[in-house]
Structure formats: structure tokens, C-alpha cells
Amino acid sequence: MNTEEDPENKRKHIVMLGAGFAGLEFCKAMKDVPVRVTLIDRQNYHLFQPLLYQVATAGLAAPEIARAVRAIFTEYPNVTTLMDEVTSVDLRSREVHCKEHTLTYDYLVIGLGVKTGYFGHDEWAKDAPGLKTLDDAMAIRRNVLLAFERAEMCEDPEEKRRLMNIVVVGGGPTGVEMAGSFAELSRRVLKKDFRRTDTAEAHIYLVEAAPRLLGMFDEKLSEYTRRHLEKMGVTVKLNSPVKRVEDDVVEFGDETVRAANVIWAAGIKAPELTSKLGVETDRAGRIKVNQDLSIPGHPEVFVAGDIAACIDAKGRNVPGLCPAAMQMGRHAAKVIANEVEREILLQPQPKEREAFSYFDKGSMATIGRSAAVASSMGLKFTGFIAWLMWLFVHLMFLVGFRNKLAVLLQWFYAYIHYQRGARIITGLEKIEKLPVKL
Amino acid sequence: MNTEEDPENKRKHIVMLGAGFAGLEFCKAMKDVPVRVTLIDRQNYHLFQPLLYQVATAGLAAPEIARAVRAIFTEYPNVTTLMDEVTSVDLRSREVHCKEHTLTYDYLVIGLGVKTGYFGHDEWAKDAPGLKTLDDAMAIRRNVLLAFERAEMCEDPEEKRRLMNIVVVGGGPTGVEMAGSFAELSRRVLKKDFRRTDTAEAHIYLVEAAPRLLGMFDEKLSEYTRRHLEKMGVTVKLNSPVKRVEDDVVEFGDETVRAANVIWAAGIKAPELTSKLGVETDRAGRIKVNQDLSIPGHPEVFVAGDIAACIDAKGRNVPGLCPAAMQMGRHAAKVIANEVEREILLQPQPKEREAFSYFDKGSMATIGRSAAVASSMGLKFTGFIAWLMWLFVHLMFLVGFRNKLAVLLQWFYAYIHYQRGARIITGLEKIEKLPVKL
Numbered sequence A, B: 001m002n003t004e005e006d007p008e009n010k011r012k013h014i015v016m017l018g019a020g021f022a023g024l025e026f027c028k029a030m031k032d033v034p035v036r037v038t039l040i041d042r043q044n045y046h047l048f049q050p051l052l053y054q055v056a057t058a059g060l061a062a063p064e065i066a067r068a069v070r071a072i073f074t075e076y077p078n079v080t081t082l083m084d085e086v087t088s089v090d091l092r093s094r095e096v097h098c099k100e101h102t103l104t105y106d107y108l109v110i111g112l113g114v115k116t117g118y119f120g121h122d123e124w125a126k127d128a129p130g131l132k133t134l135d136d137a138m139a140i141r142r143n144v145l146l147a148f149e150r151a152e153m154c155e156d157p158e159e160k161r162r163l164m165n166i167v168v169v170g171g172g173p174t175g176v177e178m179a180g181s182f183a184e185l186s187r188r189v190l191k192k193d194f195r196r197t198d199t200a201e202a203h204i205y206l207v208e209a210a211p212r213l214l215g216m217f218d219e220k221l222s223e224y225t226r227r228h229l230e231k232m233g234v235t236v237k238l239n240s241p242v243k244r245v246e247d248d249v250v251e252f253g254d255e256t257v258r259a260a261n262v263i264w265a266a267g268i269k270a271p272e273l274t275s276k277l278g279v280e281t282d283r284a285g286r287i288k289v290n291q292d293l294s295i296p297g298h299p300e301v302f303v304a305g306d307i308a309a310c311i312d313a314k315g316r317n318v319p320g321l322c323p324a325a326m327q328m329g330r331h332a333a334k335v336i337a338n339e340v341e342r343e344i345l346l347q348p349q350p351k352e353r354e355a356f357s358y359f360d361k362g363s364m365a366t367i368g369r370s371a372a373v374a375s376s377m378g379l380k381f382t383g384f385i386a387w388l389m390w391l392f393v394h395l396m397f398l399v400g401f402r403n404k405l406a407v408l409l410q411w412f413y414a415y416i417h418y419q420r421g422a423r424i425i426t427g428l429e430k431i432e433k434l435p436v437k438l
Helices: A021-029 A049-056 A134-153 A157-164 A173-189 A219-231 A272-276 A322-344 A383-397 A401-417 B021-029 B049-056 B134-153 B157-164 B173-189 B219-231 B272-276 B322-344 B383-397 B401-417
Strands: A012-017 A035-041 A045-047 A066-068 A079-083 A086-090 A095-098 A102-104 A107-110 A166-169 A204-207 A234-237 A242-246 A249-252 A255-258 A261-264 A298-303 A363-368 A371-376 A379-382 B012-017 B035-041 B045-047 B066-068 B079-083 B086-090 B095-098 B102-104 B107-110 B166-169 B204-207 B234-237 B242-246 B249-252 B255-258 B261-264 B298-303 B363-368 B371-376 B379-382
Touching (some): A012 A021, A012 A102, A021 A035, A021 A107, A021 A322, A035 A322, A049 A134, A049 A173, A086 A272, A134 A173, A134 A261, A134 B079, A166 A173, A166 A249, A173 A204, A173 A219, A173 A234, A219 A363, A219 A379, A371 A383, A383 A401, A401 B401, B012 B021, B021 B107, B021 B322, B086 B272, B134 B157, B134 B261, B166 B249, B173 B204, B173 B219, B173 B234, B173 B363, B219 B371, B219 B379, B298 B322, B379 B383, B383 B401
Parallel strands (some): A012 A035, A107 A298, A166 A204, A166 A261, B012 B107, B035 B079, B107 B298, B166 B204, B204 B234
Antiparallel strands (some): A045 A066, A086 A095, A242 A249, A249 A255, A363 A371, B242 B249, B249 B255, B371 B379
């Protein structure tokens, strides 16, 4: 790994932490820049996170929303992929420490993303798993499908109800998408296949602390979403902050529900690494950045994606969304490429770097079969039109030709037949003891 | 679960153990027969085992070769699916004991399949995993891909070689298919994506105790297979029984190889259940059956699929292949349906039941991209023609429309681009400690 000491190689070395949307866009934008880029991720794949809920709800297979990072950068000879886990960054000595290696850098871009946050209640994590990784999604899929199988074998009506209760905490896009998808799963997909159990009696709760769902959207869209979810059979609980999660008991508002499956889609938290950098972070641990996305005092270190607490050139808080992460990755690449090229050409560096300006193309969330909400450039869309927009946008962004076609095919088939292609319970052998709740 | 005591329900109760090929065909054949069938499997899915090696070698996603058993029997009102694990069968009291339930039966069909067998060396299992379940396949995929990632980070040439060594034990169809697929993976798919490692230097060993590969085929096809594998870069070792597997050390013939991945595709073993039945079994623990597939002394109990040691009406040993399992499942269904219907119509039972006769359509094995061997009705095929035959047959048998199209799409894309769609390492979070070998 001592390539940086290789006298043959005088190119600047850039370390990109994280192969999420920011990392991918950054590396792609550096394609023709005379630098060496090392892309580090603890997984070997890039994950298309916006569709992760589809894996959790048995709609898609894991490989359909993930692609090997190496395969993405086959044609990028200046990009080297390293599968390793970053343990700390020493900003002074410009070193990145991973579990297996230590690398030095000329420029560093931190794009590590965020984890599920429990608002100071990390003890809830074991009973209310979040949805951030493929393993999370497959664990949720396993536990939900298993709960229905157990319900089918169960003769005690109360226990049966508990097994079929699903509580989704958090009324943002992920929570809405999951609740809608679970409602369809129980009311449409599974209903015809169980003999002793009416799976349509499953209670899907969507619990939100705020007075409305999808807080970042217009109130009309929030209201449309609530009504549509309720029509689908979801029990929407607004103004209901969660007070306790313990084993299979969830307390929210004035209610206490026992549920075999509690899923947390409510908060985010930056990885611990950020607290050890010695730089300013916000309450969620996200790194506060300058307008050019660099860390104050460290012009050679950039932060991009969800892990950045960024106020852009127009004074807006940049949201934790894919398009924002992609734009930030490209912005960091542009600034670095400009400096590197000027240095090579012996041109003077500009006095001030360009500030990042977020281009808000709009937001969208899907609710269920042929219903979604979208807002873009001041326009609002609901229902089938919004759903088609959602479908189109997500397919366009899916990395890799194969995935696009395979996913489209699955969706089309599922749409016609109310089927789910990934209704399999895997990983049973690895579980020494099944979760207490099941 | 006390439906059998329900006075409304006088229908005979048939318990089918196992939702493999025998179980599926049995239940389908019972569709219009006035009986109640309970289909028990410890998994919630039917697995298309002939393509399992494609999941292990990152070609296909797990859900593409598996389908929820319940979904298969949606339109079969007399079939009830139960996800539970059989612990014992009491032939005298006609009871099936599962982890969660006990069921009584009028007829029982045992179609539980077989596990990987180590010829009395069960201690090798932990270091040389077999390939029987989806979890097996995903574990193999994870460990092989991870070994290449580790090799990329490794500076010690000897350790690098060890990480890239793959030993496949067993020269039957599964071993041949896996060795060929690993050779393509390392020489074609991964080669262009690694920067510091020439993955084409990976050693893929195919180790077989007998003097030739694919013992059930004609010698010419065995020889073709050996030559083709060697051309692909596989090191084929014939006459090389394995003497020892310990950690990452494999001893076979006169050689000792250290390999991060050792995969066992050499033997089979019936589940322990068979030894507790009090009936005659063969060396692998398979149940010896009468020509009608029933157990001697128990005309109400049938055995179908790989778990049966069966000599058919023509005196041939029935092989452990899908078509044989399917035919046995249908045969058991025919015999039972006939008896049930005669009883209802108050007709006398026939003196003797029909004997099972295996219809051998031929066998085939794929070696790699556009090469396979096939023999059918005395004809032999090799190369591209055999590969097309293999493709056609496997697609035709794949359960479910969606899977067929999705799999065809993947194959087509992989064929054109030398890509693998499932090159993702999952389940890392669940591994407390990585295997010693990696």
C-alpha cells in the first residue's frame, strides 16, 4: 500500500471515504484529472438506498439495488477501490487509519453517510432496528415474514395479533414507503396464501412525533399521504413521540402496543468518527462545513453527502437526499480538480473557492401501488402521475443497466399480480437464537 | 392445528415432508383429490437447487432461484403450508413431531432431501462447507469475494496466493459447475477491476477421488469436461481422494494446498431423522423403499426424492436428480390418489400397487460460458449445443414466470459483458469473528 512513496508516482493522492452517492459522483468527476484516487468503503458495493425499503418488504432482491464498487470503476484507471473500515482520521498528519491500513492524503473527502439515530436512546436499537444497510433490510424482511409464519401456527388470538403488529416509527419518506409497502404485503400479497390466518387483520402503525407526515412537503401532500395510507389500512398516529421501546413493547402518545416488529425510520446520527476529528459538529454529529464544503481550517478536507451539515451559497440548509449528496460530490471534485490543474500549469490559485449551491429538483415519496406524492419547482403532484414520476426517476438513477431492467421487470410483474419476488426467509441458520419477540 | 379432529372434516390427512422437487410435484398432483395435504418445510421457500452454484459464484441473486412455498400453492385450497422443522416421526402412532407442532397422518410422504456428506469426517464440515441451502451459497459467495478483497490489500505473495486459492472437492456436476464458474469469475469478471492483484493468477483446484470427472456420463464427455476446464484455467486433480481438511489446509493425493476457500461437493448424507425411524437405510442413511416407494411394512408411508434409496421396476438404482425426485413425487401421489378415490367409491383396492419406473431423460452439466455436456437417449452432446440445451432445460423448469425472465436477462447480460450481477458481500455484520482463514 506504499504506492504514495513510489518515486514514479508524483500525482496528488486523494482519499475518498465512502462509496455512497457522494463518493461515486466524486470519483466519476475525477476521471480525467491527473491524480490518484483511493475510494474506501467497508462494503464492497454501492447501495441504491432509496429502494432499500423494497428489499425490507420483499419486493426486490438485495443484488438488484447494489453493485460492486470495483465494477463501477473498471474504466477509471486512476481510481483504486479498497474495502476497509475507517477507524480514525488524523487531520494534522493527514492520515486515514483503517482497520487494515494507514493511508496519507493530499486531499481528503469524507462521504461516509449517516446511521440510524435514536435521539439519545441507543438502547432502543436492538428492539427497533433501523434501515440503513442491506443486512438491515434482509433482517427486517426475515423477521416480518417469519412473524406471519408464526402467526399462521398460533392458536392464541392475542399472541397472533402481536405477531402481526408492525410499528414503523417515523413519518418521513422511508417510514411512509415502508408502512405502505407492509400494508400491501399483508392485505394483498400474503392474504391469498395463508389458510388459518387473515393476514389483512395485521395492524400496521405509522407513528410520527410531528403533527403531519412528510414534513418537508407541502401540507396538502402530507394530508393526501395520510388519507391514502389510511385507505390502504395503515393506522397513522400523528403527534405521537415514542416514549419507550422495550422488547416488543412500544409506547407512543397515550398508547402502548405490543408488536413482533418495530422498525425505526425516525432519526439519523453521524458515525462516531466525526466526534473524534476535533472539528465542529451539529447535534446529530454531522460535520459543519464552509460554503465550499471544506472543513474550517482544513482546506484540503471536504465533506459531502448526509454527513455534512451544510448551509449553501443561498443560505439554505442542504437536505440529506441523494441529489444533494451527488451535487456535493461533484462540487468537491470540481474544486480539487481546478486546484490540481492550476498547480500543474503553474497558474495562481483563485483567491476564493466557488461556494456550493444546491439545485433543488424537488422531492418525492411513494405511498403504494400507483400512488405517490411529488413536488418540484413549485408544482405539486399526487396519485398515479406522481407514481409514474417516482418510477421514472428511480429507474433513471439506478446504477447499471442490468439492475434497471431486472427491477422494472419485477415491478411490472408485482404490479400486475400483487406478487413479491423476494418473499424468502434467509439467514435462519446464522441465528443462534431467534429474537425474543418471535 | 387440531383440524384433524374437526368432525366437519372427514377427508384423509396427508403429510408431505419437504418442499423440494418431490414435495412440489406431489402436492400439485393432489390438486383435485379429496384429501387434506399439509406440506411441511423448515424454510418458507422452494429452492431451485440446480442453479444454487450460480448464487455461490455471484451470478444470480438468492430470490431468483427461490420462491415462497405459499405463493406456489395459492390456488390449491387443499394444500396447507407449515413452516416448521420435523424432529421425529413415529411410524407406529402415525405422528409427525415438529419443533412447534405434532400432526397425525393417514398417509405420509417423506421428501426431505439430503445434506452434504463427509464420508465419516464431519469435522471437515466447518472448514469445507457444502452447498445445499441458500445460506450455504451466500456464505460461499461472501467468503470467496472477501478473499479476493483481502488479496488486493495483501503485500505478502505467499499469503496472497493462499487467499486466491479455491479448492472444490468433488468432480460431479456441482463441482464441475462451481470450478468452471470460479475460473470465469477470477479470469474474466474480476480481472479488470483489481488494480494491485492479477486475479487470473488465482488457482482453482477441482479434486476428485475417481479416475474421471462426471462419473455418470460417458467417458468421452468426462474427458471433454476435463480438457475444457483445464483450458479455462482449472487445475483438475483426478485419483486424488481428500485425506485431510484442517483450517485452510487440504491434503489430497500427494499434495497439500493452503486455500482460503475449500468447498465440498463430494458426498451426500440423509438427515438424522432417517436413522431414528427404525427402518432399513443404506450407507448414506437413505431409506430403502419398496418398488411402489413405500417403506417395507408401512404401506401408508412413502419416500420420494434424494432421501429414497430406490431400485425401480426395471431394477435400476434411481439417481439423486431433480427429474427423478419429481417423478417419484408424482408416483406417490398417483398411488395415494387411487387408493383414496377407490375407498370413497367403495371399490376394492388393487392387489398390488404400481411399481415406480424411472424415465431417464438424460443428464447434463454446464462447464462454463457456452460449454456443457449432455447425454440423452444414447446421444451425446458437447460445447455450445449442449450449453443451449442446458439453458433451455433449466429455464423451462425454473418455478415462476418472473424468475425465468429475470434469470434469462441476467444470463444474457453476463454472457455479453462478462459481468456478475450478485457480486455483493452481505452478512458481514452478523459475523462476530471472520473465519480464521480470511
